[in-house]
Amino acid sequence: MNSATKKWLCLKYSSAILIPLMIWFIINLSSIYDSNYDEVVKFFSKSLSKLLFSLFLIFAYLFSSLTINEIFEDYIHNEKIKNVANKVLYIFAIVIPLITIMSILNLNI
């Protein structure tokens, strides 16, 4: 299979998985955003919240790194700048969710 086809399939599968996770997250964010510290920690301490929020982050960053990479391909002329931008994008897409997932795994009430 062509690498572009693999990338496209990865994009489409991640998008299909992301849709229910986005709906779950935005409803729960609306529910807890103005709560006090204990209530927010209580929410993120639940096993289901840890699992779904971790999956949400993994797929959100996977999907966005693939789509933002396409935007770079479309609009950045300079190859060197494009390569640096892509590397920075991939580093952020790994580091931010990794740190956040490790944080919520250590979060307990």
Added chain:
Amino acid sequence: MKKENNPLAPHLQIYKWQISSLLSITHRIVGVINIIAISIICFWVTSLLFGNVNYEITQLLLQSILGKFLILALCWTFSFHVLNEIRHLAWDLGYGFDLKISKITGIFVILGSFALTILFFFLGKGLF
């Protein structure tokens, strides 16, 4: 064709504005806004590990009108992205390519995103 010879997309001002181009460009902008917002939320969640010493400031911000506006704005960007992504997935499965249907689904995405924003926010608040 060599990779460095790939054609670039035309600049945005070249397009004649129509519903499909408007939604395509908005989809990309909203996608970038969403990932920036998710990154900020990641910092917010990580900061919970440091205890509740400075949390009052965050809570005051989130309880203010600005905080409510930011959450409602995020509800809209998520709603728009979800609906337009479903439209894209339908296209990928071969449905909705007809020009008339494409325009109708485009209008549905715009109007539906506002309805879904209200629905998500009030579902979150337990008001439904």
